[in-house]
Amino acid sequence: MSSASMPSTLSFWERESFSRLDIAIVGGGIVGMSVAASVIERWPDRQVTIIERSSIPYGASTRNAGFACFGSLTEVAADIQSMGSDNARELLFDRWLGLKITRDRLKQYDIGYNDFGGYEIIDESLSHTIGQIDAINELVEDFIPDYLQILPKDIKLGLRLNSEQQLVSMAQEGQVDTGKLLKSMYTYCSSIGVEFLCGLNVNKIESKEAGASLIVDDAQRGTIEMSANQVVLCTNAFTQLLAPEEQIDPGRGQVLITKPINGLKFRGNLHLDEGFYYLRNVGNRILFGGGRNLDRIGETKTSFDLNDSIQTRLDGMLEGVLELNETPQIDMRWSGIMAFGKTKMPIVRLREDGLLIATKMSGMGIALAGQIGEQLADLMDDKNL
Ligand SMILES: Cc1cc2nc3c(=O)[nH]c(=O)nc-3n(C[C@H](O)[C@H](O)[C@H](O)COP(=O)(O)OP(=O)(O)OC[C@H]3O[C@@H](n4cnc5c(N)ncnc54)[C@H](O)[C@@H]3O)c2cc1C
Structure with missing residues (x-):
C-alpha cells in the first residue's frame, strides 16, 4: 500500500x-x-x-483512607522540627483551606462526610510532644481554634489504651467516603x-x-x-x-478493610505510631492502613501489589488497638501510590x-x-x- x-x-x-x-x-x-x-x-x-x-x-x-485531616500532634511536632514553624503552619493552613474549598464546591453532593473527629494515641516514647500542644494551638488559632486537646484518661472511645498512653483529639477532623x-x-x-x-x-x-x-x-x-x-x-x-x-519518590500505602464488626464502638479517625499507621471506621467496618516504615526502600515503588509482612503486621495490630467482642474478618486489601520528596x-x-x-x-x-x-x-x- x-x-x-x-x-x-x-x-x-x-x-x-x-x-x-x-x-x-x-x-x-x-x-x-x-x-x-x-x-x-x-x-x-x-x-x-x-x-x-x-x-x-x-x-x-x-x-486512600478518606481522612479529612490536617496533621496529628506528633506529625506537626516533627514538621516544626524539620522545616520550622512557618512552613509547618503553611502546610496545615493549605490542608485546612483545601478541604474547605472542596467541601464548599461539592456542597450539593453526598461525599459521605462525617465529623466523627480525629484522635491520636500518644505512646510514652512520644509523651514529650504533649508539651508542644499549647504552641501548636497558638500557631493555628486563627483558622482551627483549640486544635489539640488532651482527653481525660477515662475516655476510651472503644480503644485499648494502657496506663502510659494518652489520647489527643484534633478539632475539625472528619472523614469522607473516598469513592x-x-x-x-x-x-x-x-x-x-x-x-x-x-x-x-x-x-x-x-x-x-x-x-x-x-x-x-x-x-x-x-x-x-x-x-x-x-x-x-x-x-x-x-x-x-x-x-x-x-x-519525586513514589511511596506505596497499603490498607485493609474488615467485614462489619458486631458491636463496634469506635467512631472516627485514629492516628498511631507517629502517623505510620492510621485507622478509621467505615460504618461498622474498620479500615486500617500504614506500615510503610517497615520497609521504606521496598515500598518506594509504583506497583499496586502488597507486601505480606506489612499486611501481617496490620492484621496483628488491629485487635491490639480496638476493644472488640469478636475477631474481625478481613474483607479486602489493596494499595495506592503516593508521592514524596525531600x-x-x-x-x-x-x-x-x-x-x-x-x-x-x-x-x-x-x-x-x-x-x-x-x-x-x-x-x-x-x-x-
Ligand atoms: C493508602 C493511602 C491512604 C491515604 N490517605 C489519605 C488521607 O486519609 N487523607 C489525605 O488527604 N490523603 C490521603 N492519601 C493521599 C492522597 O490519596 C493523595 O495525596 C492524592 O490522592 C493525590 O492525588 P493526585 O490527583 O495528585 O494523584 P493520583 O490520585 O495518583 O492521580 C494521578 C493520576 O494520574 C494518572 N496518570 C499517571 N500517569 C499518567 C499518564 N502518563 N497518562 C495519563 N494519566 C496518567 C493516574 O492514573 C492517576 O489517576 C492516601 C494515599 C494512600 C495511597
Missing part, C-alpha cells in the same frame, strides 16, 4: 474536535480534577480536558464543562514554540499525537515517567519548558487538592497563560 492510501489513526473530525486541546491536564485524580475545576470556575470560556490513563483514576485518589468524593468531583467537573478522555496513557510531552504536543497510547488505536496550548501535569507519583528531572511541600510551578506542574502531595492530597487547584489557577493568572 502506498503511503497515500495508509489510513490515518484519527479521522478528520476526530483530529479537529478531539486532539487539538486548549488546556490539557494529565492525570484525573483529585488534584487533576481540582485544577480543572479552579480553571473553569475562573475562566468559563477556556476548554479544559483531563487525560487519564485508566477508566477509573489509578493512583491514590480512589484508593463518593471522587465521583462527585467527576460529576461536578462534567457539569461545568470539563472534558474527560479516559483510557489514554500519555507517553511523552514535547514543548513546541506555541504549546506542546502529547504522544498518547490508546488501547484500540495505538499511538495518537495530540496538541495543547497548555499542559498541566497532575500525575503525582507517576510524574517522573514524563518529567524525569522532578525530584520536603513535604507540594510542587506547583511553571517549568522553563512551559509545562505546568501540580504534584507531590506527600500523602495528604485529599486535603490539599482544593487549594492546589487555586494555586495553579493563580499561577496561570500571574503568567497570563
Whole structure:
C-alpha cells in the first residue's frame, strides 16, 4: 500500500474536535480534577480536558483512607522540627483551606462526610510532644481554634489504651467516603464543562514554540499525537515517567478493610505510631492502613501489589488497638501510590519548558487538592497563560 492510501489513526473530525486541546491536564485524580475545576470556575470560556490513563483514576485518589485531616500532634511536632514553624503552619493552613474549598464546591453532593473527629494515641516514647500542644494551638488559632486537646484518661472511645498512653483529639477532623468524593468531583467537573478522555496513557510531552504536543497510547488505536496550548501535569507519583528531572519518590500505602464488626464502638479517625499507621471506621467496618516504615526502600515503588509482612503486621495490630467482642474478618486489601520528596511541600510551578506542574502531595492530597487547584489557577493568572 502506498503511503497515500495508509489510513490515518484519527479521522478528520476526530483530529479537529478531539486532539487539538486548549488546556490539557494529565492525570484525573483529585488534584487533576481540582485544577480543572479552579480553571473553569475562573475562566468559563477556556476548554479544559483531563487525560487519564485508566477508566477509573489509578493512583491514590480512589484508593486512600478518606481522612479529612490536617496533621496529628506528633506529625506537626516533627514538621516544626524539620522545616520550622512557618512552613509547618503553611502546610496545615493549605490542608485546612483545601478541604474547605472542596467541601464548599461539592456542597450539593453526598461525599459521605462525617465529623466523627480525629484522635491520636500518644505512646510514652512520644509523651514529650504533649508539651508542644499549647504552641501548636497558638500557631493555628486563627483558622482551627483549640486544635489539640488532651482527653481525660477515662475516655476510651472503644480503644485499648494502657496506663502510659494518652489520647489527643484534633478539632475539625472528619472523614469522607473516598469513592463518593471522587465521583462527585467527576460529576461536578462534567457539569461545568470539563472534558474527560479516559483510557489514554500519555507517553511523552514535547514543548513546541506555541504549546506542546502529547504522544498518547490508546488501547484500540495505538499511538495518537495530540496538541495543547497548555499542559498541566497532575500525575503525582507517576510524574517522573514524563518529567524525569522532578525530584519525586513514589511511596506505596497499603490498607485493609474488615467485614462489619458486631458491636463496634469506635467512631472516627485514629492516628498511631507517629502517623505510620492510621485507622478509621467505615460504618461498622474498620479500615486500617500504614506500615510503610517497615520497609521504606521496598515500598518506594509504583506497583499496586502488597507486601505480606506489612499486611501481617496490620492484621496483628488491629485487635491490639480496638476493644472488640469478636475477631474481625478481613474483607479486602489493596494499595495506592503516593508521592514524596525531600520536603513535604507540594510542587506547583511553571517549568522553563512551559509545562505546568501540580504534584507531590506527600500523602495528604485529599486535603490539599482544593487549594492546589487555586494555586495553579493563580499561577496561570500571574503568567497570563
Ligand atoms: C493508602 C493511602 C491512604 C491515604 N490517605 C489519605 C488521607 O486519609 N487523607 C489525605 O488527604 N490523603 C490521603 N492519601 C493521599 C492522597 O490519596 C493523595 O495525596 C492524592 O490522592 C493525590 O492525588 P493526585 O490527583 O495528585 O494523584 P493520583 O490520585 O495518583 O492521580 C494521578 C493520576 O494520574 C494518572 N496518570 C499517571 N500517569 C499518567 C499518564 N502518563 N497518562 C495519563 N494519566 C496518567 C493516574 O492514573 C492517576 O489517576 C492516601 C494515599 C494512600 C495511597
